[in-house]
Each structure stands twice: as C-alpha cells, then as structure tokens.
Amino acid sequence: MALRHDIRRQGVVLLVSVGVYGVATALFGLSTSFALSYILFGLTGAGDTVSTVIRGTLRQLLTPDHLRGRMTSVNMVFFMGGPQLGELEAGLVASLFGAPVAIFTGGLATVLLTALIAWRYPRLRNYTSDMADDLSKQAAA
Numbered sequence: 001m002a003l004r005h006d007i008r009r010q011g012v013v014l015l016v017s018v019g020v021y022g023v024a025t026a027l028f029g030l031s032t033s034f035a036l037s038y039i040l041f042g043l044t045g046a047g048d049t050v051s052t053v054i055r056g057t058l059r060q061l062l063t064p065d066h067l068r069g070r071m072t073s074v075n076m077v078f079f080m081g082g083p084q085l086g087e088l089e090a091g092l093v094a095s096l097f098g099a100p101v102a103i104f105t106g107g108l109a110t111v112l113l114t115a116l117i118a119w120r121y122p123r124l125r126n127y128t129s130d131m132a133d134d135l136s137k138q139a140a141a
Contacts (some may be wrong), residue, residue: 007054011127014054018114021047026107029100058127 007013024043031037063071086106094102118125 006129009128010054010058011124014051014058014127015114015118015125017047017050017054019047019111021051022107022110022114024107025110026104029103029105029107 021044024040024047028037028040028044031040059071059075060068090102090106093105
C-alpha cells in the first residue's frame with residue numbers, strides 16, 4: 001500500500017473495505033474451520049485498516065484548519081465510545097443466542113448499514129481525490 005501513489009475513488013474503496021470487514025465478520029461467525037476462520041480474521045483486519053486510513057485521511061483533508069481540533073474531539077468520542085456500545089450489543093446477543101450468532105449478526109448489520117449509507121449518501125459513494133483537491137482550493141481562497 002505504501003508504494004501505491006493515489007487511490008482515485010476513495011469513497012468506493014472506503015465502502016468496499018467496510019463491506020469486506022462486515023462480510024468477513026459474518027462468515028467468521030459461521031465458520032467451524034480453524035484455517036477459514038484464520039483467513040477471515042485476517043480479512044477483517046485488512047478491511048478495518050483500509051477504512052481507518054481512508055477515514056483519517058479524508059477527515060484531515062476535508063476539515064478546515066480552524067475546526068480540526070473540534071473534529072478530532074468528536075472523532076475521539078466515537079472512536080472510544082463506539083466499540084463499547086458494540087461490545088454491549090454483542091454481549092447481550094451472545095448471552096441470549098450464543099457467540100456465533102452475535103458475531104454473524106454484527107457482521108450482517110455492518111454490511112446492511114454500509115449498503116444503506118452507500119445508497120443514501122451518493123456524495124460519499126462518488127467521492128474521489130479530485131474532490132479533495134477542489135475543496136482544498138476553495139478553502140484556501
């Protein structure tokens with residue numbers, strides 16, 4: 001990835017990487033094979049890493065300088081609090097239906113929400129590096 005110069009369609013790459021994370025998580029919940037689980041676990045990490053890097057980059061590029069500190073604060077609230085809520089949900093579902101169901105439904109929910117966001121927000125889906133350049137020029141003017 002470090003050798004790659006530019007990702008042209010960051011919106012699509014972001015949505016696909018989150019989708020890969022969700023699908024791999026759901027399949028991990030269904031898997032009974034150690035080897036397959038190991039591969040799927042690796043795919044969750046890859047999908048999460050790609051989406052995290054793109055989100056962080058876009059946040060820095062698109063946030064005006066005077067709001068960057070506030071944006072970082074809001075991001076930290078979600079970064080720290082979001083997983084805690086997910087763990088609560090997973091624990092409740094696992095206690096009622098078992099861990100595999102909790103993992104599968106978490107992955108399925110990720111895929112469904114990603115599809116909904118892709119559908120509802122075409123600006124995100126169609127986001128390209130050219131848009132970042134245009135927005136940077138507008139902010140500088």
